[in-house]
Amino acid sequence: MKKDVAVIGVGQSSFVRGYEGSIRELAFEAFREAMQDAGITQKDVDASVFCSAPEYDKQRSPAGVLAEYLGLIPQPTFYVESVCSSSSTGVKVGYSMIKSGLHDVVVVLGFQKMSEITSAESQERMGRGADIQWEAPFGTMMPAYYALYAQAYMAKHGLTHDDLMGVRLKSSTYGVINERAVYRKAVKPGDFKQGDPEAKLAGPVAWPLRVGDCCANADGSSCIILADAKKAKSLSKKPVWILGIGAASEAVNMAARPDFTKGLSVGYGAAAEAYRMAGITSKDIKVAEVHDCFTIAEIMAYEGLGFAPAGEGKQLIREKATYKDGKMPVNVDGGLLSKGHPIGATGGSQIRTIVLQLRGEAGPMQVPGGPDIGLVHNIGGVGLYGNVTIFGRG
């Protein structure tokens, strides 16, 4: 196992609707927890990377402002963005900064305060995370883009609405027990019953996706502290090592997407690269966090990551194989669907979950058997960017 760069501290704010504070105060919540987790002070940190998607709050160039508030000046700091995958991209950047020998300890902080704008404004912002010249003029938004994948996939592979609901039911099982999640209500099949006015999750958003198939906007922050091998060993009793990093990109316009029945190409590309770097296969993964911004996205992720053959992702849900006690536990913290999806904080939150799982500190969400290798799959935009990061216990 390669031991070059480790995670020595993780933190996350609660993911909430309408955080009562500004972005610097929101960032502090995750930072404080990660620093206390690592047991270090700002003197031990020699650079910081801040990650979010622009145009939710009004702060331009947030890195300097947040670094000051967190006590991380005069160390170098800058901003990284890849929409929904911003903070896993930030971790890739932090890894590179350490691997290059430029820095020993790097703080990667993801944040998003989505509640500063309305839900309709948020849909417009997210739609403009795709092709503003040729697609946004039609009134595009994220649920509609993912629905294009869902429609073609369901038609070819026999995936049903009950299967999609199954993803949400699994998510809810863990959302209920995750104190940091925004959606903690139990979800039952009746919530998806067509034509029942009481069934809050059944209404169409972008058909075939319904309310219950979509993750919720949220405010939140996440923080990952990375260190080189020497510092990790001297500062941390429980380092979790980065074993593999893969990343990929794809054409933005739907007209340039090769095949809507095969899922997101970046998921396949990033996974192949991460497995190669780690020298492992999908069979070695004991616990995973995948980007379930929509239920269909989790099914497609199973296939991109090699957990299921193409078109067979539904079997994992039907067999409950991705529950905590199943053969391949996925999103047992509630995923984006239940935790909420504060864009820039999401990747760091997924990484935190895997780090806690590998340390055996995931509480009621802990996967049994002492998982030693975990994976994070974080997608930006409609498969515009994809990051897969593999972690191992020391």
Next chain:
Amino acid sequence: MGFEKFGRKSFTAVTKTAKFVDFLAEGKVEGTVCKDCGARFFPPRADCAKCFSKSMDWFEMPKKGKLETFTTAYYAPFGFEADPPYTMGVVDFGGGLKLFARLAKEIKPDEIKVGMDVIIRPFKYDDNQLSFEIAKG
């Protein structure tokens, strides 16, 4: 200028491919083709990333294709609130050419199927914004 006339609401005013809108006004949906290497593009591009040529010509898109996938939006982003429900889809013409657009309002939701024959045609909104749409083949 000129491209602000494209679509229900354009987010781009200036582009070297703004002539696309003039073609729509003439009743044509056009892509671009590289004069040097022959690569064809839709949506149109002003520059060829295959051979680095900036020399482009226009070509008329095929009219008939198959609907590869679609979705009906029941909510709309800011600025499009008057429109839902509306259906958007991807048309595959074969040979690597595809197109994303809304489907014509006249098509009933239960008539829309993956793989159905469709045509594309220019379309003008009530406020004279110019676009193109997918209709039954």
